[in-house]
Amino acid sequence: MGSIATSGHAVDLAKLEPVFDKYKDMANGSLIPVLQGAQDAYGFLPIAALQAIAKRLNVPISQIYGVVTFYAQFRLVPRGKHVIRSCQGTACHVRNSARILESLKTVLGVAPGDTTEDLKFTLETVACIGCCSLAPVMMIDTDAHGRLRPDRVPKILDSYSN
Numbered sequence: 001m002g003s004i005a006t007s008g009h010a011v012d013l014a015k016l017e018p019v020f021d022k023y024k025d026m027a028n029g030s031l032i033p034v035l036q037g038a039q040d041a042y043g044f045l046p047i048a049a050l051q052a053i054a055k056r057l058n059v060p061i062s063q064i065y066g067v068v069t070f071y072a073q074f075r076l077v078p079r080g081k082h083v084i085r086s087c088q089g090t091a092c093h094v095r096n097s098a099r100i101l102e103s104l105k106t107v108l109g110v111a112p113g114d115t116t117e118d119l120k121f122t123l124e125t126v127a128c129i130g131c132c133s134l135a136p137v138m139m140i141d142t143d144a145h146g147r148l149r150p151d152r153v154p155k156i157l158d159s160y161s162n
């Protein structure tokens with residue numbers, strides 16, 4: 001197998017052992033449950049873990065990449081402790097949600113789809129989160145913040161920064 005660049009921090013592969021143990025009797029079809037277990041253990045799927053899974057299950061790494069890129073549930077990059085969903089649906093759009101998003105990008109220093117370096121926040125955009133009467137809206141985890149103004153964004157983020 002060729003070398004695959006590993007990014008970031010060292011990966012504690014011991015975390016995979018309980019996952020392998022749990023599914024060891026499944027002759028076939030254990031790949032997806034093992035990947036789910038690995039993602040639960042790490043919060044995402046580090047490359048080193050995928051390589052270890054390929055080796056242990058005797059599955060080509062190319063097949064594993066095929067699976068993790070096909071299913072939206074799998075993540076190859078870490079997620080922040082808090083996930084921000086900035087609504088860009090129609091009702092929010094006409095109420096200047098683009099300016100809210102700009103403010104989020106400036107304060108966090110990341111683009112949609114990215115996570116801050118301290119792993120505190122992941123920024124995403126969504127199309128309508130079902131509370132259009134509060135437009136423009138963003139969700140942080142399960143909290144809806146409505147009737148937003150760009151200048152309120154830093155203070156709201158501050159309240160999640162512990």
Ligand code: FES
Nearest residue numbers: 087089092129132
């Ligand atoms: S369009 Fe933003 S909540 Fe519906």
